[in-house]
Amino acid sequence: MAGKSGRTIDATPKTSIKSRVLSWESGLIVIFIAVLIFGSIVSKSFTFSNVLREMPKYLSELFMMYAMGFILVIAEIDISVGAIVCLAGTMTCFANRAGAPLIVQIIVCIGVGFLCGCLNGVIATHFQELPTMIITLGTQIIFRGIAEVSMGSGGSVSLSDTMGFAKIGGMVGPFPIAFFLIIIAAVIFIFVLSRTTFGRKMYAVGSNRTAALYAGIPVQKIRQICFTLVGTMAGVCALFLLATSFGANTTTGQGFEMDVIAMCVFGGIATTGGKGNLVGATIAGFTIVCLRIALGQLNMSGQTILVIIGILLIVSALIPGINQSVKNRRKAIAAK
């Protein structure tokens, strides 16, 4: 099974059954099942159909999570996604009110996301000295600012014709439509990151940008693509968010960037780049969604839920470090 580069599978470290079982992903699956069990014990309403019905609101964030996974793998960060969701949602509402056909509205929504992401990418590639955190901090204020200005003093805009979006937010059997699309998106993104040369290049860029550059990898092109992608997915997120809220306002998408970054980190993707995969992020995303649904059904205050998620986030990010130091210690003992 020789790869394009002539590299064989043998050249990569063998994955033993033991390391598979002890991997981060399998740990996440255990946590996921634990959350499901916890949910069904503490809440009578935590049934299959209820969970699926509550999911669309959260699912919209998962679309962004995949693209954010790309961004984190190449050791960048994008905190403007929440604002892009707001802007895309606002513009789509205006298109809707102007009577544009549904397909045009969808194009507007995703197109605005695409443009915003593109702008982030252009600035990031032309001003490479700047950390993307700062660039997206600036564009975040600008995107939300444009949305605020276009909404005017009311600060909110709603769909006038909700038919199309009701369909987008509809169900097929017990499953929301967004659920299927998430699965499709998951398959595509996971495939791209783990099975294509483009994916390997992203890891290379994330591990060591300079080395990647000297190895002939088009670093700036990859950064541009990733930023455009995350913007586009923010547009997709806005689309499904509109299907649950039929309108946008100045607070739409507030805090989404933190939510999706938290999901990625919980899924084992390091913000320092070059590590983690989207399988873990997918499981982590669904785990957090289910946990929030379960705690929500206990009528726990939203802020307390955030405390729990904060603790989860830090603990989950700490574990690999602890693991590593245990390993190092074992090695040290063996060396003695």
Next chain:
Amino acid sequence: MNQKKSLWKIITGSREVSLLLILIVMLIVVQILSRGTFLTPTNIGQIFRNNALTMLMALGMLCVMLTAGIDISITSTLAFTGMIIGMLQKRAGFTNTFALFLLAALIGIACGFLNGLIISKGHLAPIICTMGFMYIWRGLAYVVSNNQWASGADVAKFAEFGKDGSVGPYIILIIAYVVFFIVMKWTTFGRRIYAVGSNADAARVSGINVDRVLIQVYTIMGLLAGLAGALSVSIYASAQPNMQYGKEMDVIAACVIGGTSMNGGRGSVVGTFLGALFYAVLAKALPLVGLDSIWQNLIKGVVVLAVVLINVLTQRTMDRAALERREM
């Protein structure tokens, strides 16, 4: 000719000077646009007072960013300490101003220490660790508040300190900036922070305990956030669990405008001061020049991004000029 060139060099050669010039130009423009109503003693006092929290925390953020880190939990720490201080006054009737400030500082130190410990010993990315605590402290602020505010008469005595016309907030700011200016410039401690930020490995090799510096830096940040929490309760005479929500980005923006690099090792107290002042003047000026309030965020964003990009461009010209000189 020669003189002209050196003047140009001074302007582009130092971020502080170029920022100061931008600031002066902006002040003149605003002064004209507002028909001379901007630069009044009351207004200038208010600019400092209303932005005392950002200015205070920007100092801590400077230290954190010098080590190539970031702390987005600061406003949550602020709310948590502020809420405790407020509730102590409301429920327990505890009103000793000095003791309350001391307590706020201690709580802040504890929060910051925890950040530093986890980041340095647990090898966590600063943004992840502080994001976790951002949720945790904010949530706990709500738990402490139990859906109550401490405001008005509850904190009346404590609010005397930060009242409009009281010199309290200004004194805290001046002391903080003077102390930081001296520490960052002339003490080994300050130079160590720069060393860690410029190159952590090199710093380690040269005998600096990097972990300890990191813990110290985040603890300082926590201390300032805690103080800002108490100051916030005092200035606004109210403690609410959602106070300063999302304002950590303002603090970061102030530092960045002031020329602090997110990659670490570059930034100064004077620059931070000017950056925070720039941001404060902008926030104060926009409503005064007759702009509708819905335009404010957009303009703020554009200005922040523009300043940052211009900074990069001048830096590039400088580097190129330096290179040319070497070639000659």
Next chain:
Amino acid sequence: MKKQVVSVVLTAAMAAGMLAGCGSSASSSTSSTSSASSSAASTSASSAASTSSSSSAASTSASSEAVASTSGAAGVGEASGKYALVPKSAGNPFNEREASGFQDALKALGCSDDQIIVSYPDNPTADSQITVIQSLISQGVSSIAVAANDASALDAALKQASDAGIKVCTLDSDVDADYRSVFCNQAGVKEIAQALMDAVYDISGGSGEYAILSATSQATNQNAWIDAMKQIAESDDKYADLKLDEIAYGDDEAQKSTDQTQALLTKYPDLKVICSPTTVGIAAAAKVLQDQKSSVKLTGLGLPSEMKEYIGDDDSHSCPYMFLWNPIDLGALAAYTSVALVNGTITGAVGDTFTAGDLNDGNPYTITENSDKASEIILGQPFKFDPSNIEEWAEVY
């Protein structure tokens, strides 16, 4: 070794913190219930002592049946379902009083703690309220009373709730009329606007400049009051000499409201009155004006407990008088309305009547139509707080 120990300790500390977090949230919810009942008790005490224009939420239990039979209108019937309240946000005393009124009224109707759900959203946004409503639908509640953060963003979620057979009513801040049965209005929009406009007229002496300091730009109720104020000002020549300089938005944040107030003072040197129809804004503005010893006066809608030290007739106080309604009563009205809707006593149609325990002195409420042809129940007139009664009401809410 050292590192390892430290990290293990840290993890343990985190886990312990998590447990503590859960534990404290549980205890806080119980303590909030107890504080709610104690505040209600003080309500009844003080309103008994004073000339109460609005009656207390508690102490309704025994009398509600009797009142219903004497007044002739239908009572709300028995409370047997699960009743949910979704306030605007957590961490705000106004919403907390509203919730305590809701809880106490339901307890008075014989509800157990399990039947009463108060679910705060994590942010003061419509998005957060949607997730809360979705969760309530899953729990199969009988009714949802919601104080909306946005006029239209909750439509889809509320429609799902109605489809699932849940009765929906709104309080404090309304949504589109199609998506709820009835709106529990704290006071008619017109009445509030009229009271505020008259206050501005009275305080300014009939002429001069005034400004409005609102909450967020999308707050439904704020915008409705402000629009109504503008209409009143245009419709009557009496207000012709009053000039509205600006509507500023303080976003219900203390700092932003302070900044906006100061900006108003600098921008408009001839300003005479600021009118702030939001509890956060008025408190922040009151402090600014009083600290600066400004000659500008303030009025609006504020919580007495927050505003106690700013209300007074002399120059050392910034606010001569202000208005509000009883948030405890508003919560109670929402509770009675919920029960009545679930029992079918009312359908939300215009003309339906029911009695809500002791509220309105035991007289029945009638569902009326507002200017937008939407059905609403009006709690009462806005209540005026001035130096003569502020001390007394500051103890209550």
